Amino acid sequence: MGSAKSTHLEILRMLRDSEGSFVSGVTLAEKVGISRPGVWKHINRLKQMGYEIQSRSRRGYMLVAVPDSLAHGEIVPNLNTRWLAHTYHYLTTLGSTNDYALILAAEGAPHGTVVIAEEQTKGRGRLKREWMSCANRGIYLSILLRDLLPIRIAPQTSYIGSLALVKTLREEFGIAASIKWPNDVLINGRKVAGILTETQSDQDFTRFTVVGIGINVNHSRQEMAGPFRYPATSIAIETGFAVKRQKVLLEFIGRFEREYERFLEKGLSALLPEIEQYSEMMGKTITVVYGNREMVGKACGISAEGALLLLRDDGTQEPVWAGDIVRIEGGI
Numbered sequence: 600m601g602s603a604k605s606t607h608l609e610i611l612r613m614l615r616d617s618e619g620s621f622v623s624g625v626t627l628a629e630k631v632g633i634s635r636p637g638v639w640k641h642i643n644r645l646k647q648m649g650y651e652i653q654s655r656s657r658r659g660y661m662l663v664a665v666p667d668s669l670a671h672g673e674i675v676p677n678l679n680t681r682w683l684a685h686t687y688h689y690l691t692t693l694g695s696t697n698d699y700a701l702i703l704a705a706e707g708a709p710h711g712t713v714v715i716a717e718e719q720t721k722g723r724g725r726l727k728r729e730w731m732s733c734a735n736r737g738i739y740l741s742i743l744l745r746d747l748l749p750i751r752i753a754p755q756t757s758y759i760g761s762l763a764l765v766k767t768l769r770e771e772f773g774i775a776a777s778i779k780w781p782n783d784v785l786i787n788g789r790k791v792a793g794i795l796t797e798t799q800s801d802q803d804f805t806r807f808t809v810v811g812i813g814i815n816v817n818h819s820r821q822e823m824a825g826p827f828r829y830p831a832t833s834i835a836i837e838t839g840f841a842v843k844r845q846k847v848l849l850e851f852i853g854r855f856e857r858e859y860e861r862f863l864e865k866g867l868s869a870l871l872p873e874i875e876q877y878s879e880m881m882g883k884t885i886t887v888v889y890g891n892r893e894m895v896g897k898a899c900g901i902s903a904e905g906a907l908l909l910l911r912d913d914g915t916q917e918p919v920w921a922g923d924i925v926r927i928e929g930g931i
């Protein structure tokens with residue numbers, strides 16, 4: 600007999616295998632090795648988790664609908680990756696997935712470990728800013744990368760997150776998403792996702808890197824009303840319908856792995872044409888704020904090291920390494 604935890608998953612697997620038809624309580628009980636009241640208990644547990652299961656006397660149970668949960672059983676069996684998310688930590692509520700991933704990393708968690716939470720109570724942006732992470736609406740995830748990267752290269756992994764998400768939204772959902780330097784993804788000029796990359800290093804090389812991504816998927820207009828530093832939105836607001844978070848997550852994870860491998864093999868310069876193509880600000884006059892400094896210029900490229908290249912009025916080109924774009928010409 601399996602543990603209580605795996606028994607309900609075993610029952611779920613059998614119901615899935617006979618999709619669209621009933622499985623008798625006796626069959627379930629025999630196959631799993633528990634009593635019929637035991638089956639009933641596990642069915643109730645699955646119902647509480649959001650699975651819609653029809654029960655009919657003498658016919659048994661039939662799975663009617665699965666919840667849009669990001670739990671292990673809904674994601675990991677459907678992954679199409681070689682190494683990413685094979686270790687998968689799923690929590691219904693958590694302070695911050697980045698904090699959790701940093702602890703796991705220190706304890707030796709493997710390369711490609713993913714942490715997912717349905718809700719964050721202390722979700723973080725850059726500079727200890729807050730990331731609004733209300734329950735069951737968004738995707739809050741952190742990816743642990745263990746390759747040794749020169750310290751100056753590590754922040755470039757943020758671009759892998761934004762490029763992978765923009766390609767997911769464009770290719771799978773037909774949404775013209777764009778990248779806003781340095782770490783945001785926008786739809787129709789509004790922020791739909793943010794990325795927070797954190798590293799721990801020895802001397803010149805990283806020991807590990809954690810890329811944290813927050814994606815607003817099914818948030819309502821009220822939830823996205825803010826106040827936020829930059830106008831915010833969700834995929835559902837922009838498309839007008841709810842989107843399966845499972846699909847967004849699976850497609851994103853697959854693309855992240857591919858883009859990361861391309862980055863390791865060929866460097867950021869291999870990704871730059873697409874990053875620039877999908878960029879919200881290229882060729883536009885923008886205002887960047889860094890501390891007390893405000894810079895205005897035309898965004899004219901991203902350097903091979905990841906700096907934003909700003910063309911100033913006097914014709915000089917300035918690389919900008921950090922800051923926030925607070926205004927984009929023609930933007931919201």
Ligand code: BT5
Nearest residue numbers: 695697722723724725728730731793794811813827828831
């Ligand atoms: C970011 O910072 O955009 C990075 C956000 C990273 C969040 C993920 S969630 C999973 C992982 N675990 C964590 O704890 N964090 C990562 P930044 O560019 O500094 O933007 C932060 C600002 O965005 C805040 O000060 C707000 O004004 C605004 N903001 C907060 N929540 C938002 C949301 N859900 N959507 C859009 N804007 C938001």
